[in-house]
Amino acid sequence: MRTVLILAVIAALAIVLVLFTANVGAAPKLDRNQRPTPGPVPPVVTPRIVRVTLSNGLPVWVVTRRELPLVDAVLQIRAGAAQDGAHPGIAAVTASLLDEGTSTRSSLEFAGAVDLLGANLSASGGIEQTSVSLLTLSRHLDAALGLMGEMVVHPAFKADELERERKARLQNLKQQKDVATTIADKVLNLVLYGEDHPYGHPVGGTTASIAAIARDDVAGFYDRYYRPNNAVLIVVGDVTAEVLAPKLEKAFAGWTAGTVAAEAATAPARPAAKPAAVYLVDKPNAAQSEIRIGQPGTSRTADPDYYALQVLNTTLGGQFTSRINLNLRERHGYTYGARSTWAFRRGDGPFVASGGVFTAKTDSSLVEFLRELQDIRGSRPITEKETEFARNGLLRGYPRRFETPDATAGVLAELALHGLPDGEIANYLAQIGRVKPEDVTRVAAKYLTPDQFAIVVVGDLATIRPGIEALNLGPITVLDADGKPVVAQ
Amino acid sequence: MNLPLMGSVLGLMVVTAAGAQAQTLRVPVETFTLPNGLRVVVHEDHAVPLVAVNLWYHVGSGREVKGRSGFAHLFEHMLFQGSAHVGDDQHFAIVQEAGGTLNGSTNTDRTNYFELVPANFLETALWLESDRMGFLLQSLTQAKLDNQRDVVKNERRQNYENRPYGMTSIRLGELLYPAGHPYHWPTIGYPEDLTAASLQDVKDFFAHWYNPNNACLVVAGDVKAAAAKRLVTRYFADLPAGPKPEPLAPKPATLEADRRDVLEDRVTLPQLTLAWHTVPLWAPDDAALDVAAEVLAQGKTSRLHQRLVYHEQSAQTVSAFQVSRELAGNFQMSAQAREGFNLTQMESAILEEIARLGKDGPTDDELARAKNGAEARSVFGIQTVLGKADRINSYMSFRGRPDLFNEELENVRKVTAADVQRVVRTYLTRPRVSLSTVPNGKKELAAAATGVQP
Numbered sequence: 001m002r003t004v005l006i007l008a009v010i011a012a013l014a015i016v017l018v019l020f021t022a023n024v025g026a027a028p029k030l031d032r033n034q035r036p037t038p039g040p041v042p043p044v045v046t047p048r049i050v051r052v053t054l055s056n057g058l059p060v061w062v063v064t065r066r067e068l069p070l071v072d073a074v075l076q077i078r079a080g081a082a083q084d085g086a087h088p089g090i091a092a093v094t095a096s097l098l099d100e101g102t103s104t105r106s107s108l109e110f111a112g113a114v115d116l117l118g119a120n121l122s123a124s125g126g127i128e129q130t131s132v133s134l135l136t137l138s139r140h141l142d143a144a145l146g147l148m149g150e151m152v153v154h155p156a157f158k159a160d161e162l163e164r165e166r167k168a169r170l171q172n173l174k175q176q177k178d179v180a181t182t183i184a185d186k187v188l189n190l191v192l193y194g195e196d197h198p199y200g201h202p203v204g205g206t207t208a209s210i211a212a213i214a215r216d217d218v219a220g221f222y223d224r225y226y227r228p229n230n231a232v233l234i235v236v237g238d239v240t241a242e243v244l245a246p247k248l249e250k251a252f253a254g255w256t257a258g259t260v261a262a263e264a265a266t267a268p269a270r271p272a273a274k275p276a277a278v279y280l281v282d283k284p285n286a287a288q289s290e291i292r293i294g295q296p297g298t299s300r301t302a303d304p305d306y307y308a309l310q311v312l313n314t315t316l317g318g319q320f321t322s323r324i325n326l327n328l329r330e331r332h333g334y335t336y337g338a339r340s341t342w343a344f345r346r347g348d349g350p351f352v353a354s355g356g357v358f359t360a361k362t363d364s365s366l367v368e369f370l371r372e373l374q375d376i377r378g379s380r381p382i383t384e385k386e387t388e389f390a391r392n393g394l395l396r397g398y399p400r401r402f403e404t405p406d407a408t409a410g411v412l413a414e415l416a417l418h419g420l421p422d423g424e425i426a427n428y429l430a431q432i433g434r435v436k437p438e439d440v441t442r443v444a445a446k447y448l449t450p451d452q453f454a455i456v457v458v459g460d461l462a463t464i465r466p467g468i469e470a471l472n473l474g475p476i477t478v479l480d481a482d483g484k485p486v487v488a489q
Numbered sequence: 490m491n492l493p494l495m496g497s498v499l500g501l502m503v504v505t506a507a508g509a510q511a512q513t514l515r516v517p518v519e520t521f522t523l524p525n526g527l528r529v530v531v532h533e534d535h536a537v538p539l540v541a542v543n544l545w546y547h548v549g550s551g552r553e554v555k556g557r558s559g560f561a562h563l564f565e566h567m568l569f570q571g572s573a574h575v576g577d578d579q580h581f582a583i584v585q586e587a588g589g590t591l592n593g594s595t596n597t598d599r600t601n602y603f604e605l606v607p608a609n610f611l612e613t614a615l616w617l618e619s620d621r622m623g624f625l626l627q628s629l630t631q632a633k634l635d636n637q638r639d640v641v642k643n644e645r646r647q648n649y650e651n652r653p654y655g656m657t658s659i660r661l662g663e664l665l666y667p668a669g670h671p672y673h674w675p676t677i678g679y680p681e682d683l684t685a686a687s688l689q690d691v692k693d694f695f696a697h698w699y700n701p702n703n704a705c706l707v708v709a710g711d712v713k714a715a716a717a718k719r720l721v722t723r724y725f726a727d728l729p730a731g732p733k734p735e736p737l738a739p740k741p742a743t744l745e746a747d748r749r750d751v752l753e754d755r756v757t758l759p760q761l762t763l764a765w766h767t768v769p770l771w772a773p774d775d776a777a778l779d780v781a782a783e784v785l786a787q788g789k790t791s792r793l794h795q796r797l798v799y800h801e802q803s804a805q806t807v808s809a810f811q812v813s814r815e816l817a818g819n820f821q822m823s824a825q826a827r828e829g830f831n832l833t834q835m836e837s838a839i840l841e842e843i844a845r846l847g848k849d850g851p852t853d854d855e856l857a858r859a860k861n862g863a864e865a866r867s868v869f870g871i872q873t874v875l876g877k878a879d880r881i882n883s884y885m886s887f888r889g890r891p892d893l894f895n896e897e898l899e900n901v902r903k904v905t906a907a908d909v910q911r912v913v914r915t916y917l918t919r920p921r922v923s924l925s926t927v928p929n930g931k932k933e934l935a936a937a938a939t940g941v942q943p
């Protein structure tokens with residue numbers, strides 16, 4: 001109840017959702033053939049964001065939520081693998097090293113201090129941002145913010161910790177070649193963007209790049225991008241901005257603004273279009289084949305087609321009841337699950353349709369995947385009923401995005417990354433509500449272009465290759481688990 | 490109907506214990522039982538306009554019979570195929586158009602089904618759940634069974650056969666529990682048993698286990714308890730009770746001597762998995778074993794992580810946990826050796842640290858970290874109504890009481906250094922399973938039996 005007091009109600013929702021009237025009064029005899037009529041639509045509550053700026057320039061967004069005595073905080077630094085430049089993996093390594101020793105505590109001392117609070121505190125490098133995430137009981141807030149500030153402002157980047165990190169990562173890179181899903185994801189990304197594109201290399205780098213990273217490279221990356229004027233701190237939970245501000249001034253004292261390289265604020269260019277091609281990676285005796293079909297998609301930051309694409313993907317492969325999953329899983333039994341996703345980034349992130357399928361049904365599965373991707377472009381366009389079904393699910397499901405502090409912080413982090421206004425939360429609902437079948441068909445035809453699909457299959461080539469060749473989907477290249485061409489024997 | 494109407498979902502009572510503040514967790518509930526035996530729990534949480542519907546049937550793979558492994562889980566799939574009044578393939582569609590999420594899961598002891606829907610779709614969710622509890626069989630066909638059998642075989646391929654180390658957990662159960670013990674076979678089942686399952690098996694299983702008197706329903710979220718009670722009664726009260734399920738007694742298992750085995754897999758690094766028989770869920774030593782696991786190998790500051798991963802840098806990962814289940818429990822530890830190291834070294838180091846913990850017990854710091862972590866996680870874990878509903882259902886299904894949030898936390902708070910020392914000495918010195926999963930053709934990397942004993 002208290003929560004409602006600090007949340008604003010969006011009136012705009014009434015425009016896009018039909019209000020149903022609940023049955024009131026004595027219950028009639030139950031007729032199970034009648035699907036219940038939903039009650040009145042609950043008001044959509046969206047977070048009220050209070051903004052303050054610290055004296056060092058760090059913008060802080062605060063949403064007070066009193067249900068539980070905990071606080072969730074996410075510091076988003078606008079630099080990730082897209083800024084790796086000549087050192088693939090350096091954003092991820094830099095983030096990992098933040099809590100491996102500070103100017104006043106060793107790695108193990110720091111971990112012990114965090115564990116003593118029972119808090120979760122960690123940093124990870126993503127594609128376009130690095131996130132330092134904290135979840136703590138509110139009674140430990142001061143100490144927890146102190147540790148968060150310490151790892152952000154005073155990381156030691158000790159040489160022996162870098163070596164430890166390097167050793168673990170090199171070992172892990174070898175282990176990733178055991179995992180068919182990981183191989184498929186990495187290879188698709190590489191063939192779509194090429195290794196020189198900011199989106200082309202794995203977030204975790206390569207064996208060669210991780211082996212070569214020097215301590216000065218890490219310190220340099222940190223100096224360039226870890227600046228309060230290149231970050232935003234989002235705090236959601238049992239605290240107000242007024243109470244929080246002095247604690248943050250103390251925790252982040254000594255962190256100074258800098259000149260942030262311009263590319264941290266610009267979207268990478270779209271890679272040149274390539275004709276459809278098939279890439280195979282051998283995984284002898286694999287019980288399943290991992291299929292990826294993709295192409296560069298579009299930008300969240302810039303593209304007004306975003307809303308129609310949400311409705312498209314909900315219908316195509318975004319949920320259990322989507323065309324792709326109902327076809328490959330429920331109609332044919334080829335897979336445990338198949339799907340499609342759009343990675344909406346500042347630049348054109350990938351569209352990917354994916355699934356692990358029974359080895360013996362690999363070629364049949366490719367046929368069904370491609371059928372669904374082709375049909376929705378026009379020969380079997382989205383219907384009025386499907387459009388309404390998808391819109392309803394998206395609109396009615398929207399409040400789930402605000403169930404927890406962490407989920408709420410995630411919505412805000414997306415606004416921050418793409419520079420979207422607070423009004424985008426209401427605008428999203430209004431825009432989704434307006435999407436029509438012809439909008440969906442238009443964006444399907446525009447963004448799904450089968451003559452440019454990259455098709456990656458990781459599986460038992462001795463079994464699956466003849467069937468794939470017979471489909472004539474494009475030139476076939478056999479790659480190794482790193483995406484390098486395998487020379488024919 | 491005496492639920493507090495104030496919005497607080499968590500009664501916070503600050504008590505002073507040894508100079509520290511401690512919080513009392515309270516998740517207020519209303520509980521009632523319908524005449525057909527269905528137990529119902531309602532928890533109000535008005536923070537967000539969502540409601541969770543969470544239904545547990547007290548049947549898991551442990552109730553299966555020889556030759557029909559994997560059946561409880563295959564059956565779980567059948568419950569999404571449409572019931573008499575809902576229609577084929579409509580269950581998922583109705584929930585997803587409502588903006589909800591849904592799923593089900595099966596383990597050795599129970600099968601659960603759940604929906605998270607906007608609050609105004611509560612009645613829809615109850616209509617769906619009651620229809621498949623009461624009217625499933627009319628809609629079942631051989632074609633639906635054949636399709637889901639294929640889906641489940643693909644689930645097995647994806648999560649076990651094609652996943653590195655995926656077959657290890659299956660082999661571990663076979664080694665740890667004797668043939669005939671309910672935990673001997675895997676919940677996902679053996680492929681030949683899945684093939685053998687018939688439509689009649691499906692019908693018999695439903696008639697025997699899927700009855701209101703073998704189930705517990707939790708409704709949690711933005712609903713008034715009175716309204717929830719009215720709706721649950723409307724949709725579930727007329728479903729007939731089934732045969733009274735046979736009561737279950739704990740079924741402890743023992744090993745007469747160490748069992749050692751080697752699995753070959755398509756992996757880069759060898760992995761050692763050790764397991765000991767311990768105690769079932771909620772047994773007095775359960776919490777102390779959780780603390781022992783944390784001290785030994787959970788997180789960066791644990792003893793084995795410091796030793797093997799941080800200092801020696803011989804292991805890629807190390808872990809420990811107490812597996813608490815209804816009929817029996819076990820304690821598992823696992824380590825992956827980096828290139829240049831072998832599993833004999835991993836086993837020796839683990840046994841040495843077990844011996845040291847048994848001899849000296851945990852430090853004050855280690856105990857404080859374990860308790861503070863448990864306290865924080867107990868609050869972190871109730872952020873979602875679905876998370877709360879599932880835990881309430883676990884408490885109801887295995888203990889018959891809905892609000893054990895605080896008791897569960899208190900059980901950890903009460904653990905002393907001497908308790909940890911005692912459980913380590915009692916359980917982790919017993920005969921154990923030692924299972925090495927090694928890269929194909931590299932059996933020499935397996936852990937060799939050594940004289941080291943904890």
